[in-house]
Amino acid sequence: MTTALITGSTAGLGAAFARRLARDGHDLVLVARDAERLAEQATELHDRHGIEAEVLSADLATDEGIEAVATRLGDRRNPVDLLVNNAGFGNKGRYLDVPLADELRMIKVHVEAVLRLTSAATGTMRERGRGGVVNVASVAAFVPRGTYGASKAWVVQFTQGVARDLAGSGVRLMALCPGFVRTEFHQRAGMGTDNIPGWMWLDADDVVTAALSDLARGRSLSIPDPRYKALMGLAKLTPRSLLGGISSKAGRKYGPR
Template sequence: MTTALITGATAGIGAAFARRLATDGHNLVLVARNTARLQEQATELHDRHGIEAEVLTADLGTEDGIALVEKRLADSRHSIDLLVNNAGFGNKGQFLDVPMADELMMLKVHCEAVLRLTSAAVPGMRERGRGGVVNVASVAAFLPRGTYGASKAWVVQFTQGAARDLSGSGVRLMALCPGFVRTEFHERAGMGTDNIPGWMWLDADKLVTAALADLARGKSLSIPDPRYKALMGAVKLAPRGLLGGVASKTGRKYGPQ
């Protein structure tokens, strides 16, 4: 039986990955900051699906938290077959409104943690000739949206570059770029969502189903919804200045995830 490790596993897209992978019979390593929520989630998934669900409490905004998950990923005795780097957050406010400590924390979680955890997981996968990594980015990666969009753009570029370097190894890397998803993401960041049209909202469980199908097809980039695929196609053709105006109206604080 294969094992998947999911960061940010207790809510939103991470919880949807956990539900789907448990349904499919995968054992899980669930990573988040809240031990009580992790234990509750692990018990529920074990009881419902008969899988083993390991709990790993770690804050990926800290050196100790990243190192703890790195160690688990590198454990050859209990190998990880699929890594889902999902942990992330948004900051409310425009450039210079957000404290520098919060901006640096975002880069640590969105970029440094993704780099280090991917680097910890992939050597064992390559040695076994199989495995996968899903790095959750955002369609904000393709828009000028401050630190959030820039960090997600880094995730996309890093993942696609690493996927190319690992071609033929049996290890698949994919950047997942969702749009607005109905999760706790915006509430935790204190962000209002009243100005987001209803058609832009995605269901987390359907998103995960599409993402896993794209991973199985060997895609290095997944935009798992026809509406957002069309929107991102239009973005590629739009003048950069116009995109900046649109992004400022929706606000950097409304980074999709």
């Protein structure tokens, strides 16, 4: 029996990872801010799948929250075999319309927390010679789109760099880059989604299935849908100056209203 720790576990992709891993027989450490939702989730997964589900209420926008999760990841008596860094959020509005404090909070969660938790997890995993880390990024990492896209680009570059550094150690790292997924993400950010075409939406459970398959194959980057693979392939061939204009127009068309 192995143990997986999932941040942002109570909603969206985090909840989908929790359901799938519990169904596959993994014990879980569930991390989120809402203690009540965590308790409900843990009880449901335990009753349905017979796994042990530990809860850890922590706000990854704070040093205290990050440290609490890092301490759990460093527990050698109860080791974590898979870390899913899923916690994240979006800000509604263009640059300078969003308060600087909110932008800095995003960097704290998307960058600093990912760095510190990945470091805490992989240190003990390398000692045991096995383990995995999935850092949830976004296809926004590949286009010029403000702080959110920049933070997710950092996640991709960081994860692939560490994956190379730890090659041969038994520890696998992968950046997961989905497109639009039907979750609470946009609702929480106050973003309208009626203007997003139906073909661009992905199912959270399908994304998790593809991600775990890619991790098992040893891939360091997962774009879990042929449609988005094709779009990102086109993005690589498009000059950056032109891509910036296209992404800005797409953001106004398909982004927050």
